[in-house]
Amino acid sequence: MFGTKTGSRRLTLVLATVTALALGATACGGTTKDDAAEESGSAAAGKADPRAETKKGLTVAFLPKQVNNPYFTTADKGGEEALRELGSAYKEVGTSSGTDTAGQVSYVNTLTQQQVDAMAVSAQDPGALCTALKQAMRNGVSVVTYDSDTNKDCRQVFVSPASAEDLGRTQVELLAEQIGGKGEIAILSAAQTATNQNTWIDVMKEELKKPAHKDIKLVEVAYGDDDAQKSFQQTQGLLQEYPNLKGIISPTTVGIKAAAQYLSGSKYKGRVKLTGLGTPNDMRAYVKNGTVEQFELWEPAKLGALAARAAVALESGQITGKEGETFAAGDLGTMTIGADGVVSPGEPTVFDKANVDEYDF
Structure with missing residues (x-):
């Protein structure tokens, strides 16, 4: 089961729907990103509070470029472990093909309808997801991209593997x-x-x-x-x-x-x-x-963990995705968001005969 937003957000969504119906709208309505931020305390309204309490009981969905890919399996498990530590729930959905952009769009829309609190997405295409991700944010869903980015105005934070x-x-x-x-x-x-x-x-x-x-x-x-x-x-x-x-x-x-x-x-x-x-x-x-x-x-588990922690920090109102903001990232320490909302867990590791047996992922 997916978790839902706060009771106030649910009420807002109901009222928005009723209003839309009364006006004879032909498309589904929803709370705006700013309205949701004001009610839920998320950072979408543009007022970050790094001292805000970390929310618990959130649902964060991971949408990798390709499920059952060993790299993304490891990355997403890192996100799952981080969310467990933070007291929130994890969900993974996605396509078995690394080029099914229509499938990714469909999953984003479904997650928005199910009112997950946040989603971490590895985009197959830089522009194909934009409309769906913007709709998700207008409905109060915090959006983080990881590993592969979309356009910068279609998400709040991008967790880059390294520069x-x-x-x-x-x-x-x-x-x-x-x-x-x-x-x-x-x-x-x-x-x-x-x-x-x-x-x-x-x-x-x-x-x-x-x-x-x-x-x-x-x-x-x-x-x-x-x-x-x-x-x-x-x-x-x-x-x-x-x-x-x-x-x-x-x-x-x-x-x-x-x-x-x-x-x-x-x-x-x-x-x-x-x-x-x-x-x-x-x-x-x-x-x-x-x-x-x-x-x-890089270590993919750290990438997934950082994506999860960034999503929770957004939902908790601790960050908005603006350059210079900071948030706690567990074993990774305090992370600082760079230009265009980009944050990275660190430098890649070079593997050879001397060290390849020291790693298990």
């Missing part, structure tokens, strides 16, 4: 070192519309323009749509199309695992270098058998 600059730069640096600073490389991404992927790739392209990387040529950006089979096939296609390929960057956990699987059973093992963003549990075998030297990732 886009750091992630784009470090993945290029990892591969450049492994290929000796020269040769053809390719990028194996997720969906063409994935906000986070495109942001990191833009940074990678800028990084490759630097004098230090003048002998490295990016020949193609391929898309596996966060589908294991398609990513496997795209890896195969890249190697057939570019026989002199020296390395691949895959900034997606599904993509890097599929690429490693292909390379490990091919003549390219050890010859074509692979790095990107992966989980230790997915990549451990490929590191140990020599297919992959190094890869990186």
Whole structure:
């Protein structure tokens, strides 16, 4: 069962509906974001109080880009644990495809109708969810995005894995070192519309323009749509199309695992270098058998926990999502919101043979 807002919010929703019917409205009415904020004490009205008491008994729904994806399973469990500590309820919904934007929109609308207190969403497309998310906020639902953002005016806080600059730069640096600073490389991404992927790739392209990387040529950006089979096939296609390929960057956990699987059973093992963003549990075998030297990732459980705590802080009126506001984030300490409502749990970790067994996610 989903939780509901306070009694006053329910009353407001009833009154709004009655008014709408009396006026002969053809669409469902609802409390506005500002009205809900004034009644519930949420931060939507623009008046943050960092000393406000943390609310309990809230319901926060997680909508990842793809359910049953090991990365999001770990991230969302981090959110679930954080909500349990805070005395609130957790719910996860979502599609099994990483490219079903219509499905994501439908889930946002359903969660709004069910009057969850807040939702944490990893957007498959930067703009497709905007109308639905704005409607959710007008109905008093606090909206946090995590891992992959929507447009900044369609949510209140974005929990970024790490800075886009750091992630784009470090993945290029990892591969450049492994290929000796020269040769053809390719990028194996997720969906063409994935906000986070495109942001990191833009940074990678800028990084490759630097004098230090003048002998490295990016020949193609391929898309596996966060589908294991398609990513496997795209890896195969890249190697057939570019026989002199020296390395691949895959900034997606599904993509890097599929690429490693292909390379490990091919003549390219050890010859074509692979790095990107992966989980230790997915990549451990490929590191140990020599297919992959190094890869990186933040700890997804921390990302989910931070998304949950940001959602509760919004609902409690402790933050609004404005730059400079702070809130308590458990083991992560006090977090400060940056420009455009962005907050991050920290720098990514580089994994190799020396440390990959120290992590379990």
